[in-house]
Amino acid sequence: MENKLNISERLDFNDIDLTAPEKVISEILTQLSEETKGIICGNISAYSGHVMSYTKPGFSSLALAIGSADKEVDIQSDLGKIGQETHKFECYLYTPEYDKYKYRVFFVKYDTSNYPVNIILEESVARSISTGNSGYVISCATREKLEELIYKIFNSKKLISVMQELIRINQSKKASNDTSKDEVEETE
Numbered sequence: 001m002e003n004k005l006n007i008s009e010r011l012d013f014n015d016i017d018l019t020a021p022e023k024v025i026s027e028i029l030t031q032l033s034e035e036t037k038g039i040i041c042g043n044i045s046a047y048s049g050h051v052m053s054y055t056k057p058g059f060s061s062l063a064l065a066i067g068s069a070d071k072e073v074d075i076q077s078d079l080g081k082i083g084q085e086t087h088k089f090e091c092y093l094y095t096p097e098y099d100k101y102k103y104r105v106f107f108v109k110y111d112t113s114n115y116p117v118n119i120i121l122e123e124s125v126a127r128s129i130s131t132g133n134s135g136y137v138i139s140c141a142t143r144e145k146l147e148e149l150i151y152k153i154f155n156s157k158k159l160i161s162v163m164q165e166l167i168r169i170n171q172s173k174k175a176s177n178d179t180s181k182d183e184v185e186e187t188e
Contacts, residue, residue: 017143021108021117022089024143028150029091039170040093040163044108047090051107051120052137085112093159095166097173103162105153116141119149128158 022044029042089108094101105125110117116139121129126136129152140146153159 018114019143020087020114021110021140021143021146022087024146025089025091025108025150028147028154032093032154036163036167039095040166041096042091042093042105044089044091047088047107049088051088051109083112087111093162093166095170095173097170097177101166101169103166105159105162115143115146117146119146119153121153125153125156125158128156129153 025044029044033041087108087110090104091106091108092102092104094103105122107120108117109120119138119140121136121138123136126138138149140149
């Protein structure tokens with residue numbers, strides 16, 4: 001029997017860097033902490049909520065759901081990808097002096113193969129790095145593109161402003177704590 005499929009030359013079998021996006025971002029966040037002498041820290045952690053805008057069903061949807069109206073079933077939802085995993089994370093900045101305040105910069109969402117990865121930006125951050133009308137969801141096909149985007153985000157005017165605010169919060173809380181310690185020493 002002759003091989004008629006002949007698809008191997010149309011597929012790419014080269015190994016590429018598929019480091020999990022949260023590990024790539026975590027490495028950059030470590031650099032951020034080092035560069036700011038530990039005043040500004042970042043964290044990327046698993047997230048279980050919605051990462052994209054969505055519509056909540058209203059009362060009328062509930063009434064339709066419990067009613068006797070016919071419901072169309074699309075068989076296409078049973079075909080295609082099965083066993084797909086979705087990974088979601090949030091990335092935020094904070095200062096250790098005041099851990100109640102954090103600034104969520106973006107969400108991360110990707111599937112089983114790690115790439116492409118979607119970065120869902122806070123709206124003002126998206127505007128700060130925008131080079132057109134790309135919106136607030138940016139897809140990165142490779143680790144290199146992801147790193148490039150994350151560096152661009154952290155060097156944007158908006159994030160520099162947020163980091164400056166975190167420095168001021170840190171200084172304010174540190175001064176407040178120093179004053180409290182002085183008062184305690186005086187009463188002893």
